[in-house]
Amino acid sequence: MTARNPLRTRASVAAGRLTAWLSRSSGLGRGGMIGGRVTLALDPRALRRLGRERTVVLVTGTNGKTTTSLMLTRALEALAEVAANSDGSNMPDGVLAALAARPDAPYAVLEVDEAHVPWVAGQLQPAVVVLLNLSRDQLDRVGEVRATERDLRAALAGLPGTVVVANCDDVLVTSAAKAAARPVWVSTGRRWTGDSTACPRCDGLVGFQGKDWSCGCGLARPEPGWTLEGDLVRTPGGRQVDLDLRLPGDANRANAALALAAAHRLGVPPHTAAARLRTISDIGGRYRTIRRSRHFVRLMLAKNPAGWVETLRVLDEDTPVIVAVNAQEADGRDLSWLWDVHFERLRGRQVVVTGERAADLAVRLCYAEVAHWTEPDPVAAIDGLPPGGVELVANYTAFRDLVGRLPDG
């Protein structure tokens, strides 16, 4: 199956590729983003055209987009070639760049920023949308998570042909996905409720009882078809699939459960998909352990309170921790969220704070009574620790900058 694109789109894609190459080779930035931006400027209908005649899956949510997209990509590669924005460029131009890079791939797995799903989904008419979770992220920029939920809800209501694979333990996700014609509910367990005690439909109080939750207005947890229990995923047919992932933590098991459900919709049997998920050991450098002289540094990304809940669980005991925090545009300029992270759990460890906003983090740790020292440069922070293992947790731009400065393996 070959997608036939009109001449103008093909020419604009070629121009976009050239720009991407230029930006990569001159070290200006992430080529995917810049290449896509040029193409959209050349031909605004390019996205629609490049998505035509393919099976498109969109993955969205506050945390886990890149991981889940990679999982789904691996699973669908059992069927055929897959186009994917695996570098995490999840704005419309990054999505376009991914499609342009693999014009003949019959499948596309695209992670999309929550706020851009309505527009991208309208253009691409995806076969499946995977909705992972919705929580506060970048307080100052995206603004309020409830507005995002309302926009998603309206967008999903307008996609009658799309299957929505959604996490029914997340109140906001459920509210949005209930608008879909064909939701597939996946129970992944509830870990972060900080943003969902007021009902997204009526502002009433959502009550939680064990796994169940409900509001007086009628919004309630649907019966899941798929359920994650420990390391097992139970399918709608009653089969049990052992995950046994190489990636750590419950959050990754939750991502895997959603990926299995989505892959199943597209014809990949759960056992086949799970076996393919087990080949993943790092996500764009995350969870990867790199060696720098006498240190073995495990790199982790945590950019909001919900992400930190998971990260605090997977940190190795007795290993020093470096926390790097920036507040660039892409991170959100407002660091108030640091106060919703239970940094108290780092008490008794060796902790180094670093990054452009190390001073904000130092005050937070001071009030959490976590002994720490400050080293503005993250690489110097590694070198200053005794030889051995290091857990390094960074938020978005801090992580990106650091990966660029460290060896590959």
Next chain:
Amino acid sequence: MAESVVHIGLLLPEVLGTYGDTGNAQVLCRRLRWRGLDAEVVPVGLGEPVPSTLDLYLLGGGEDGAQALAAAHLRKHWRSRSRGAVVFGVCAGLQVLGTRFRGLDGVDHDGLGLLDVSTEPGERRAVAELVATSSGLLPEPLTGFENHLGVSKLGADSEPLGTVVRGTGNGDGTEGAVTDRVIGTYLHGPALARNPELADLLLSWVAGHPLPPLDLPEVDRLRTERLTTTRRRR
């Protein structure tokens, strides 16, 4: 203090807690404990009456619908509120403490009337670092982050907390509001982490006397960094 334990009420954290607002309770609690005073944070949820026995009441930030819900709840379930309690409200909390606020839907809501402030939606959202000089209550400037659409007007019964140096604040060059021992501010989220003097002002009202200073180099460093960075960018 009549009691040996200071009770810090955190009002409706599930709806007025969007921006790390529990931080203010943590800061107050620690600043008391580090001085050898016992303190306890008492969260008061939706559906519960607000106890009249607490020493200090905190209201955080929240979204539009949540804010109206909070105001309605507190008008009904916080009967003791006029009895001279120490109250600190941030962002939506400031608006709820006022006499009236208008939602994005154009509907007016009654506030608690503890501050003489009325609020309407402005033209565009103020999302930035906010610096204000304090109006007599505190020697040092106030620093923080603001994120709100509201424009607030003060009536005769409230004084501004400060004068805006950078940012938006109330919208007319003033920032925040004070009436007796009730303070509201647009310095949102964990405002007291960056403004230890403001934290200690509230605590001295609770204690009935000034508190000995605390030496926290981390906080001094953060204040210096934020105040010099924001000055440079002007």
